[in-house]
Amino acid sequence: MSKLYKVAVCGATGAVGNQMIQCLEQRDFPVGELRLLASERSKGKKLTYKGEQIPVQVLDNGSFQGIDIALFSAGGGTSQDFAPVAAESGAVVVDNSSAWRMDPEVPLVVPEVNPGAVAGYTTKGIIANPNCSTIQMVVVLEPIHRAAGIERVVVSTYQAVSGTGQKAIVELENQLKALHEGREPEAKVYPQQIAWNLLPHIDVFKDNGYTKEEMKMVLETQKIMADDSIQVSATCVRVPVRYGHSEAVNLQTRDKLSAGDVREILSKAPGIKLVDDPANLVYPTPLMAAGQDLTMVGRIREDISQERGIDLFLVADNIRKGAATNAVQIAELLAEKYL
Numbered sequence: 001m002s003k004l005y006k007v008a009v010c011g012a013t014g015a016v017g018n019q020m021i022q023c024l025e026q027r028d029f030p031v032g033e034l035r036l037l038a039s040e041r042s043k044g045k046k047l048t049y050k051g052e053q054i055p056v057q058v059l060d061n062g063s064f065q066g067i068d069i070a071l072f073s074a075g076g077g078t079s080q081d082f083a084p085v086a087a088e089s090g091a092v093v094v095d096n097s098s099a100w101r102m103d104p105e106v107p108l109v110v111p112e113v114n115p116g117a118v119a120g121y122t123t124k125g126i127i128a129n130p131n132c133s134t135i136q137m138v139v140v141l142e143p144i145h146r147a148a149g150i151e152r153v154v155v156s157t158y159q160a161v162s163g164t165g166q167k168a169i170v171e172l173e174n175q176l177k178a179l180h181e182g183r184e185p186e187a188k189v190y191p192q193q194i195a196w197n198l199l200p201h202i203d204v205f206k207d208n209g210y211t212k213e214e215m216k217m218v219l220e221t222q223k224i225m226a227d228d229s230i231q232v233s234a235t236c237v238r239v240p241v242r243y244g245h246s247e248a249v250n251l252q253t254r255d256k257l258s259a260g261d262v263r264e265i266l267s268k269a270p271g272i273k274l275v276d277d278p279a280n281l282v283y284p285t286p287l288m289a290a291g292q293d294l295t296m297v298g299r300i301r302e303d304i305s306q307e308r309g310i311d312l313f314l315v316a317d318n319i320r321k322g323a324a325t326n327a328v329q330i331a332e333l334l335a336e337k338y339l
């Protein structure tokens with residue numbers, strides 16, 4: 001019988017943690033024991049895995065004893081404090097927060113792009129899962145970069161509220177209900193109403209005028225693709241969509257590519273589904289991508305404003321490929337090759 005792994009999910013009651021449990025089940029990860037961890041608030045809760053009710057335990061310093069792989073999605077502060085505790089206990093941490101992503105001793109991994117980087121986990125016992133918007137973008141950039149060299153990327157995102165967590169999904173639903181009933185919508189999670197609106201503001205503003213989310217797309221893309229020469233400029237926008245981040249991407253390549261070349265390259269690349277038949281009104285949408293693990297790409301066209309430019313539109317489920325699926329894929333690489 002193949003080896004079974006003791007797996008912990010830290011933040012199991014959250015939007016991403018819950019999806020991690022489902023991904024482990026759906027992808028039939030060889031789980032011997034599943035330990036579900038959350039805060040005091042979740043004391044007494046049970047979650048279902050393979051038809052079994054598993055009690056949620058309160059996270060503490062002893063939570064990771066005997067654990068082989070710990071999947072974290074409980075916020076940056078919890079990761080900062082407890083990922084080293086888990087690693088010290090002998091677990092390999094796959095962390096979904098931004099706490100460790102730019103640490104030079106922590107690999108930042110998208111399995112379709114840089115699976116070999118997983119080997120670097122031995123230094124700190126931690127592997128970082130990239131930002132959701134970055135993951136789906138680099139899955140598409142990497143094969144194009146290999147074929148023609150990407151010099152510059154300009155990206156605008158349309159990001160679902162689920163990226164902010166369960167509380168933001170509830171806020172959008174409550175605001176829509178209030179508006180429908182003629183009441184004043186209440187904004188607590190976001191600084192302004194998100195229903196019937198959009199906010200060009202994700203994470204905090206930095207001194208250079210970009211937001212932290214936008215700078216994550218710059219720095220994480222360069223780290224994952226191991227090429228600091230790729231220039232990225234991003235505008236990240238929160239939209240009233242539940243699941244699925246969309247991105248309008250404009251690329252400038254070193255070598256000229258036609259739209260047909262890009263379609264051909266992407267049709268053979270891992271983790272991508274081409275959804276590109278404008279004549280029949282076929283293009284990717286968040287509703288189409290929700291619940292899927294593939295990044296969908298369409299609207300591929302040559303940029304009429306520059307010589308070596310390509311425009312395209314891509315969509316992926318931010319909670320699945322943008323978070324839970326990518327983390328479980330990293331766990332699969334660990335199980336296949338390293339543990």
Ligand code: A2P
Pocket residue numbers: 010011012013014015016017037038039040041042059073074075078164165166167
């Ligand atoms: P809890 O449900 O007990 O608050 P989301 O991103 O959807 O808001 O979910 C965040 C997840 O992280 C939840 O599972 C939440 O647990 C967990 N979490 C947040 N803070 C802590 C903490 N200090 N210790 C343990 N788990 C935490």
